[in-house]
Amino acid sequence: MTATDDHIDRLPEADDALAPVSSQAERVADMLRSFVINGSLAPGVRLSEERLSRKYEVSRNTLREAFRLLSRERLLVHQLHRGVFVSRPTCADVRDLFSVRRHLELPAVRRADRADTEAVRAVGAAVDEGEAARDHADWWAMGTANMRFHQALAALAGSARLNEFMNQVLAETRLVFHVMNDPEEYHAPYLDWNRRIHTALAAGHPDLAADELAAYLDASETQLVTAFTAMENGPGPRS
Amino acid sequence: MTATDDHIDRLPEADDALAPVSSQAERVADMLRSFVINGSLAPGVRLSEERLSRKYEVSRNTLREAFRLLSRERLLVHQLHRGVFVSRPTCADVRDLFSVRRHLELPAVRRADRADTEAVRAVGAAVDEGEAARDHADWWAMGTANMRFHQALAALAGSARLNEFMNQVLAETRLVFHVMNDPEEYHAPYLDWNRRIHTALAAGHPDLAADELAAYLDASETQLVTAFTAMENGPGPRS
DNA sequence: GTCGTGGGATTGTTGAACAATACTTCAATC
DNA sequence: GATTGAAGTATTGTTCAACAATCCCACGAC
Structure with a gap:
């Protein structure tokens, strides 16, 4: 690096939001999150993998990745072999x-x-x-x-x-x-x-x-x- | 329900920990989490999907579900099209x-x-x-x-x-x-x-x-x- | 030394397949 | 009539193989 490159170092860091576009799984998660928050998906409702993957044209695997993300946020709950449901807070x-x-x-x-x-x-x-x-x-x-x-x-x-x-x-x-x-x-x-x-x-x-x-x-x-x-x-x- | 069933209602609630066993993806996530925390996986290291899925005998899809879980915990960072890396805190x-x-x-x-x-x-x-x-x-x-x-x-x-x-x-x-x-x-x-x-x-x-x-x-x-x-x-x- | 330009490797996503489990239905029994 | 048991059915859990998209790296041109 030469002295003429110094101004490069003073540039602001790359904004994370700017960097890479989101993946399909994240887009699906964003969509489902908004649906849960605004009530389009009522608490307690079960989210069928097959129906949702067909409706939003993503594979079951991609959909399941989105489910995992939202389960960690407590917006969905995942029950083994039973499926994912919109959380029903007590x-x-x-x-x-x-x-x-x-x-x-x-x-x-x-x-x-x-x-x-x-x-x-x-x-x-x-x-x-x-x-x-x-x-x-x-x-x-x-x-x-x-x-x-x-x-x-x-x-x-x-x-x-x-x-x-x-x-x-x-x-x-x-x-x-x-x-x-x-x-x-x-x-x-x-x-x-x-x-x-x-x-x-x-x-x-x-x-x-x-x-x-x-x-x-x-x-x-x-x-x-x-x-x-x-x-x-x-x-x-x-x- | 008859009066003779009352003692059922008095039973303690089903313990969540008892309920269903964990899925394969969760077990893999638990394992990777412990590796990251105890330093077996050094910060900055990239986790190859193919190598890990072969080593632990799970499919790439299952492994990716585990990656998503740990990324949300900030233990791994996911860079689109580049893979997942052990977090390197600044x-x-x-x-x-x-x-x-x-x-x-x-x-x-x-x-x-x-x-x-x-x-x-x-x-x-x-x-x-x-x-x-x-x-x-x-x-x-x-x-x-x-x-x-x-x-x-x-x-x-x-x-x-x-x-x-x-x-x-x-x-x-x-x-x-x-x-x-x-x-x-x-x-x-x-x-x-x-x-x-x-x-x-x-x-x-x-x-x-x-x-x-x-x-x-x-x-x-x-x-x-x-x-x-x-x-x-x-x-x-x-x- | 910098800048394109390939080829190779890895991830992103899909679709199908099968096993494991849960749910449903219905008949048999008390 | 209500409960139990045993089918079959539907859904999830997981794997595998394939292909597209993207990134990384080495090579060569200037």
């Missing part, structure tokens, strides 16, 4: 999910003073997005914005691995709504809470924001658990 | 891993008062195990005990998902030692720290234990990052 799962979220979100918010200013801006953007969706009565977009809001809170910690983990947890949380047939417009009131949290954050009061968030999580968990137990005892859709 | 990965561990371990310890007493006992058992291994100069067992210690700390939170995530993080951390050719006996002094943390925990001083743990993590991260940058500049093993 009440215990709901409690566990909120336990995880407390561990991921609260410390991230409480130490938000060290966070990147860009990360705080992302929180505000998610709040704006959610309110806009509410104004248009676009409940699905509102749920997406709420997910992005909490993703942005966890991202304040600035850890790639925590971000990815949080993504999985939120995807699973969304599954919970489907298993309860929970209309997403019920969650509109929580948007005001989001706004308060961001305001406290932007004003430089992370502890206040964290306290608000803790109350938010308590309330949300209580609501979900209550609805869940009512459904489990009542005539909910069983499989 | 210095940025080390920092991220410790960031994650602070989020998982510190809150768990700080709220240890709510933890199951059995979980606290597991922490003590891991400490004992580590000291026994040190006395026998069994460095590999010492490393394993240390992993189990931190796993037990995270388990104080009582969340299944956090436990699994922590497991992955610790497995990756162990990879870091291999990428640096770091002899595990270097970590013997940390055992005394573990003992202090457990003592504070058992005495009912979780905040003290957390402070000790925070110092531990800071020291450990500093040591690793220092060694890492030295290796990256020096004549370390590149690929």
